[in-house]
Amino acid sequence: MESLLAGAHLHPAAFSPASLSRCHPPSVVVRGVHHVGGRAVRCAYTKDAILYALEHDEMFNSEEVVQWESGKTINTIAAAQGIQISRRCRPRYPSEGSGDDKAVPRHILEQIRKAKKPLMNVMESSENAPPVRDFIGALTAAYGRNGVPALIAEIKKASPGRGVLRENFNPVEIAQAYEANGAACISIFTDEKHFQGSFESLEMIRNSGVKCPLLCKEFIIDSWQIYYARSKGADAILLIAAVLPDLDLKYMLRVCKNLGMAALIEVQDERELDRVLKIDGVELIGINNLSLETFVVDTSNTRMLMEKRGDTIRDRGILVVGESGLITPDDVAYAHSAGVSAILVGESLIKAEDPGRAIAGLFGKELLH
Ligand SMILES: O=C(O)c1ccccc1NCC(=O)[C@H](O)[C@H](O)COP(=O)(O)O
Numbered sequence: 001m002e003s004l005l006a007g008a009h010l011h012p013a014a015f016s017p018a019s020l021s022r023c024h025p026p027s028v029v030v031r032g033v034h035h036v037g038g039r040a041v042r043c044a045y046t047k048d049a050i051l052y053a054l055e056h057d058e059m060f061n062s063e064e065v066v067q068w069e070s071g072k073t074i075n076t077i078a079a080a081q082g083i084q085i086s087r088r089c090r091p092r093y094p095s096e097g098s099g100d101d102k103a104v105p106r107h108i109l110e111q112i113r114k115a116k117k118p119l120m121n122v123m124e125s126s127e128n129a130p131p132v133r134d135f136i137g138a139l140t141a142a143y144g145r146n147g148v149p150a151l152i153a154e155i156k157k158a159s160p161g162r163g164v165l166r167e168n169f170n171p172v173e174i175a176q177a178y179e180a181n182g183a184a185c186i187s188i189f190t191d192e193k194h195f196q197g198s199f200e201s202l203e204m205i206r207n208s209g210v211k212c213p214l215l216c217k218e219f220i221i222d223s224w225q226i227y228y229a230r231s232k233g234a235d236a237i238l239l240i241a242a243v244l245p246d247l248d249l250k251y252m253l254r255v256c257k258n259l260g261m262a263a264l265i266e267v268q269d270e271r272e273l274d275r276v277l278k279i280d281g282v283e284l285i286g287i288n289n290l291s292l293e294t295f296v297v298d299t300s301n302t303r304m305l306m307e308k309r310g311d312t313i314r315d316r317g318i319l320v321v322g323e324s325g326l327i328t329p330d331d332v333a334y335a336h337s338a339g340v341s342a343i344l345v346g347e348s349l350i351k352a353e354d355p356g357r358a359i360a361g362l363f364g365k366e367l368l369h
Pocket of ligand 1: 154156159160161162288290292323324325326344345346347348
């Protein structure tokens, strides 16, 4: 019998409770024994056991799945894929100065904790969330309508490098202004610590009547976060190749597809782009001009990567989003000429007195919506 978990990298969370109850009776044993951290998990392949696993999801996070399948630790695998970013420790920002203290971690993406709400509950909430909106469809339509890259307008109150960007911050009003001025989609930072975002903002925006599809901007390292984002009304999530090994990217992409969501897979360099281009089913890639290691912005990064891999990207019908450091109509035109169909813009809009009106300033014209 085909494994219940086949194609999902043996990860039970890729299946919703509803789909589990549809497919197999509780007595079916689909496969044998796996060893997780020295423990034998014998009944992991009965429906009951999968449901048990979902309820005790700490046993089944994606790191362990990687280890099950390969016998290697997540850090060994990540290092082999050129991933420098540890997921464990506290980051150091440029403003904190330098130092050789190896105990001080280097990266913003390292400080993420899984929340305590059990996976099973989050999955159930995600099934009751408002329907998913077509994120990629909205970008494609807006690009066709305006002839300039579709805008994903970002809502972020603060950033680690630049501190608070906007004191008078009302996320719902900003989202409404973005939509009224032609944004195709809206990106909402939910990370609290470094960006002063929140899932409450995401949920409030979704419930406010805003129609644009919503991207949950969270540093995702665990599929739990994807279900949680969906339960709060997100239509798309961000997957960062700099922190996620290939197996996690594939698995999380599959979780997104199962939920009907889009995944914006973000790359910074050629190596990450090549890793992502080897994954089947990728539809949306973001090329970030911001280095997550140095915080330096270089808008030529998008052009450079598109020159190298644009043909493959076009052949595959992948939509590319140019991200970070876009401020003027010239910047937008430069990104467009590099071959992107969409751009993700935060700071230059959010810092404007009127973030909605700032969209026309960014493009040099009013956008149709
Ligand atoms: O925005 C930051 O300063 C930042 C710092 C550390 C990690 C990620 C960060 N930003 C993520 C982004 O991708 C940008 O918010 C997004 O591309 C919009 O960029 P911008 O228009 O320059 O605000």
